[in-house]
Ligand code: UDP
């Protein structure tokens with residue numbers, strides 16, 4: 001393949017200590033790509049593995065000219081490893097997939113057809129896998145995942161589809177927009193949803209891992225959830241505004257009550273003035289915190305440096 005020519009499809013997979021699954025992954029992805037028309041590439045990103053993952057990747061690259069192996073300096077985490085792979089891949093369409101085969105690569109032909117517009121809705125920008133069932137995952141993992149997706153839905157303004165991971169096929173237009181977002185704390189499925197365009201689901205059953213274990217222990221899951229919420233919502237920052245209004249109302253009621261008590265002369269000396277001052281001050285403080293939160297939220301939004309608008313097509317006018 002010519003260096004300047006784009007492959008029709010890139011498969012991008014981050015790998016962290018995946019020596020147990022890599023051979024099977026490459027075999028299955030290779031078979032799927034063999035069955036598709038056009039050229040293809042596989043970009044594997046070694047996210048600072050300490051097992052034989054990197055050696056396997058380089059061997060695969062030597063064996064199969066479609067494979068590109070990328071090694072990061074250290075472990076950067078799933079989302080950044082994926083971003084590294086996405087920035088290097090050259091395909092017209094890009095399949096994002098985990099190396100553990102929980103998401104079957106055999107769905108790629110269906111995803112390609114959907115992207116071509118097999119559902120009659122015209123060409124799609126994104127075909128995302130939506131999980132109907134999750135096999136081989138603990139009740140705890142399924143429960144926390146369900147709660148997580150619903151919470152995200154409540155808190156954020158973008159519609160991030162429920163029960164989707166990063167398993168999806170995206171086109172070059174969406175990928176370029178995604179890579180144009182410089183934010184450090186990346187919640188890629190949310191960012192793709194935010195980009196918009198025509199995004200269609202492909203429902204599937206999520207399998208158990210082929211080998212190895214989940215690299216998302218509870219602590220990482222929590223951090224991921226926090227990235228998702230703070231990346232797409234400034235509501236928590238503004239919460240003090242709501243608390244402030246309530247506190248201010250309560251404070252004012254206290255103020256009236258203590259003044260009345262003082263007028264009716266059934267209080268201890270000093271009580272009324274103290275209570276009135278505390279109530280009012282607490283309310284004012286929370287309100288001002290809310291105001292600061294509102295500005296900070298705007299500053300934060302600005303600092304994310306996302307594009308102001310994203311043009312999908314321009315037709316006519318000599319352009
Ligand atoms: N992964 C990675 N870096 C990490 C953690 C995970 O590149 O620090 C990769 C991992 O090898 C896998 C994908 O991200 O290909 C998803 O991880 P995992 O399967 O452990 O997550 P789960 O499916 O349990 O949510």
Ligand code: MG
Nearest residue numbers: 098100102209
């Ligand atoms: Mg997995």
